Amino acid sequence: MLGRVTNNTMSRALLGDITSLTARIARTQESISSGRQLTAPSDDPLATQRSLGLRSAIEGAQQHQRNIDEATGWMETTDSALSDAASIVNRARELTVQGASDSLGPEQRAAIALEIDQLVEAVKESANATFQGSYVFAGAATTTAPYASGSNVFGADPSGNVARTIGPGVSVKINTNASDLFGSGTPAAPDGKLISTLQAISAHLKTNTAAAHDALRNGDLAALSANLDTLSQARATVGAVMSRLDSAKSRLADVELTTTKLLSETEDTDLAKAVLDLTNQQNVYQAALRSGASVIQPSLLDFLR
Amino acid sequence: MTVSSFFGLNTALRGLLAHQRALDVTAHNIGNASTEGYSRQQTQLAAADPMKLPSITGGGAGMLGAGVDVTGFNRVRDAFADLQYRAQSMTLGQHQTTAELLSSAELSLSEPTDNGIGQVLAKFWSAWDDLANHPESPATRQALVNQAALLTDRINTLQGDLTAVRTEAQTQYSLLTGPTGDVLAAAQEIAQLNASIRSAYQQGAAPNDLLDRRDVALDKLSSLAQVSVTDLGDGSIRVSFGDAATPLVDDTTVAWPQTLTSPGGRLGALLKIADTSAAGTITGYLSDLDAVASQLISSVNSLHVAPFFSGTNAATIAVAATASTVQAAPAGSPAGANQIALGISALRGGAVDTAYANLVARIGGESRAAQQQETTTQALVDAASDRRQSASGVSMDEEMTNMVRFQRGYQASARAMSTIDEMLDTLINRTGRVGL
Numbered sequence: 001m002l003g004r005v006t007n008n009t010m011s012r013a014l015l016g017d018i019t020s021l022t023a024r025i026a027r028t029q030e031s032i033s034s035g036r037q038l039t040a041p042s043d044d045p046l047a048t049q050r051s052l053g054l055r056s057a058i059e060g061a062q063q064h065q066r067n068i069d070e071a072t073g074w075m076e077t078t079d080s081a082l083s084d085a086a087s088i089v090n091r092a093r094e095l096t097v098q099g100a101s102d103s104l105g106p107e108q109r110a111a112i113a114l115e116i117d118q119l120v121e122a123v124k125e126s127a128n129a130t131f132q133g134s135y136v137f138a139g140a141a142t143t144t145a146p147y148a149s150g151s152n153v154f155g156a157d158p159s160g161n162v163a164r165t166i167g168p169g170v171s172v173k174i175n176t177n178a179s180d181l182f183g184s185g186t187p188a189a190p191d192g193k194l195i196s197t198l199q200a201i202s203a204h205l206k207t208n209t210a211a212a213h214d215a216l217r218n219g220d221l222a223a224l225s226a227n228l229d230t231l232s233q234a235r236a237t238v239g240a241v242m243s244r245l246d247s248a249k250s251r252l253a254d255v256e257l258t259t260t261k262l263l264s265e266t267e268d269t270d271l272a273k274a275v276l277d278l279t280n281q282q283n284v285y286q287a288a289l290r291s292g293a294s295v296i297q298p299s300l301l302d303f304l305r
Numbered sequence: 306m307t308v309s310s311f312f313g314l315n316t317a318l319r320g321l322l323a324h325q326r327a328l329d330v331t332a333h334n335i336g337n338a339s340t341e342g343y344s345r346q347q348t349q350l351a352a353a354d355p356m357k358l359p360s361i362t363g364g365g366a367g368m369l370g371a372g373v374d375v376t377g378f379n380r381v382r383d384a385f386a387d388l389q390y391r392a393q394s395m396t397l398g399q400h401q402t403t404a405e406l407l408s409s410a411e412l413s414l415s416e417p418t419d420n421g422i423g424q425v426l427a428k429f430w431s432a433w434d435d436l437a438n439h440p441e442s443p444a445t446r447q448a449l450v451n452q453a454a455l456l457t458d459r460i461n462t463l464q465g466d467l468t469a470v471r472t473e474a475q476t477q478y479s480l481l482t483g484p485t486g487d488v489l490a491a492a493q494e495i496a497q498l499n500a501s502i503r504s505a506y507q508q509g510a511a512p513n514d515l516l517d518r519r520d521v522a523l524d525k526l527s528s529l530a531q532v533s534v535t536d537l538g539d540g541s542i543r544v545s546f547g548d549a550a551t552p553l554v555d556d557t558t559v560a561w562p563q564t565l566t567s568p569g570g571r572l573g574a575l576l577k578i579a580d581t582s583a584a585g586t587i588t589g590y591l592s593d594l595d596a597v598a599s600q601l602i603s604s605v606n607s608l609h610v611a612p613f614f615s616g617t618n619a620a621t622i623a624v625a626a627t628a629s630t631v632q633a634a635p636a637g638s639p640a641g642a643n644q645i646a647l648g649i650s651a652l653r654g655g656a657v658d659t660a661y662a663n664l665v666a667r668i669g670g671e672s673r674a675a676q677q678q679e680t681t682t683q684a685l686v687d688a689a690s691d692r693r694q695s696a697s698g699v700s701m702d703e704e705m706t707n708m709v710r711f712q713r714g715y716q717a718s719a720r721a722m723s724t725i726d727e728m729l730d731t732l733i734n735r736t737g738r739v740g741l
Binding site for chain 2: 053
């Protein structure tokens with residue numbers, strides 16, 4: 001304890017205390033008005049480091065959700081094109097069964113053949129489906145139409161993969177290889193795929209012989225069934241990827257939510273606590289001012305006459 | 306032996322004069338109550354040499370008091386408190402300056418906010434994801450190039466800001482140590498005061514107020530660097546400053562400028578921050594930032610076949626690719642291929658992010674440490690200052706009490722004088738007038 005306490009000691013101590021109190025009040029006030037308890041890295045270096053990581057994780061989760069939205073759109077386009085193709089196959093089967101009937105005359109078969117030819121065009125249209133301007137069945141060559149207009153030959157390179165990142169270090173292939181499904185319609189070298197099958201049916205309908213009718217009844221119907229199976233398999237794969245995307249998205253949304261909560265706990269002011277702190281600090285401040293005023297003012301001078 | 310009739314008058318006069326001096330000193334103390342570095346003074350009073358008297362009855366000699374003497378004016382000062390104060394003041398100067406400069410360094414980070422490099426970097430990785438989603442689109446390429454330009458711009462700016470803090474420290478150091486700086490001014494004042502104080506001592510006077518002024522100058526020096534003082538015996542002092550080779554002040558000689566390497570205090574902090582070698586504080590941050598930049602350049606460029614970034618460090622990093630040369634996939638790949646974009650977007654949260662977060666934590670941690678040390682040392686300086694004030698400070702109550710004491714003493718001495726005067730009046734005017 002100090003032996004002598006002088007006027008300067010008291011005013012210095014009072015001034016020092018009041019200054020540090022005002023600084024603390026200003027700090028609490030700032031954290032309330034800005035809503036942030038972390039205003040500079042030095043406020044809490046470790047929390048700042050954590051907050052940088054959390055912010056990056058949130059941005060990542062948001063971006064991956066956007067990636068998934070893109071991928072889902074792509075898959076939905078694929079699925080609806082495949083579903084169109086499946087209904088085309090079903091229609092072709094009806095027409096084939098009808099055309100194989102012995103009761104039909106050549107003109108009627110020719111009419112059915114015309115409809116089958118139209119179905120070939122419809123398959124090519126489905127295969128040329130686009131999502132936001134990209135051909136979904138063209139492999140990585142998303143700017144090349146799988147079937148150029150007037151051509152029955154698969155024109156794009158189907159080998160390339162199109163992938164999307166759906167999580168940290170996780171990417172998923174979203175394109176379906178159309179050449180496996182639709183194939184190239186070259187009558188000289190049939191490949192047994194959808195377009196080729198439809199072309200064969202059309203040719204058999206136009207050829208008015210018993211052998212052709214047999215082919216319609218046996219080989220063609222079987223080939224259509226095989227095409228439908230392939231399509232169904234492709235749709236099943238698309239469905240599986242879509243459900244994977246869905247679950248990844250809901251997981252990412254959870255991650256975003258919890259990370260945002262964690263970030264808020266790290267960076268944001270606990271308002272109730274801050275307001276309580278502010279009230280306490282103001283009380284102490286007023287007490288300091290009051291005691292200061294009563295200590296500083298009087299001296300022996302006031303009582304000497 | 307008889308005593309002069311007027312002896313008592315003289316004794317009373319001494320009392321009057323002594324109390325007048327004491328009141329003068331009280332007034333001086335009150336006047337300087339708020340003067341920086343002022344030490345309170347005390348009037349030293351002592352009984353004057355007494356007069357030897359033989360006893361009236363012829364016995365042993367007595368001593369007749371001859372009143373009071375002012376033997377000097379004392380300066381109340383605790384030299385040990387000065388030492389303590391200066392040691393703490395040096396530490397405070399060091400931490401204060403460090404905290405101040407580091408907080409401007411961390412402000413240039415603007416973390417953690419949506420505008421900091423951390424967030425810009427996260428958005429840069431996202432731009433690669435966007436490119437992977439739409440490799441055919443020129444718009445996403447342009448957006449990616451813009452985001453990359455923003456990132457390199459922020460890194461360049463941070464590099465510039467940190468360099469500016471280092472330059473600022475160097476400038477402050479040059480100002481303080483330069484020909485118009487505080488060091489030279491204080492040193493010259495001390496040298497002049499040394500001369501005045503020595504000559505005052507030679508004339509037998511105590512130069513209290515000059516000593517106070519010299520102590521103030523030493524206090525100023527002590528916040529700048531480590532100061533040690535040697536008394537040369539004749540009132541003058543030798544002052545060693547920091548790790549300067551020759552004493553800054555030796556009697557009346559000033560040796561400045563000199564080279565300091567690790568002087569402590571404010572200058573020490575400035576030198577450490579301004580240091581351009583690897584040991585320098587800011588230089589350390591800059592090399593960490595360079596590491597972040599070169600990590601970014603090498604990790605992106607190694608995936609992107611043609612250089613995406615140009616430059617090698619934080620100052621030179623720039624975007625070399627344009628919207629038409631950005632590669633989502635190796636050259637010759639179909640339009641929808643995106644292997645490169647996928648690969649680069651997978652760098653998110655990797656070494657670059659970690660290196661940057663570590664840099665932010667390092668700057669924040671060192672800034673926080675300096676701030677905490679500043680607060681602690683401030684308390685120690687306050688305590689040392691209180692201790693010094695406890696010895697040297699002027700207390701108004703004490704001075705008022707003294708004033709009343711000396712005033713009463715003066716009044717009583719005057720009363721003694723008038724009593725003796727009345728006695729003499731009886732002797733001179735009334736004696737021998739019997740029957741008149």
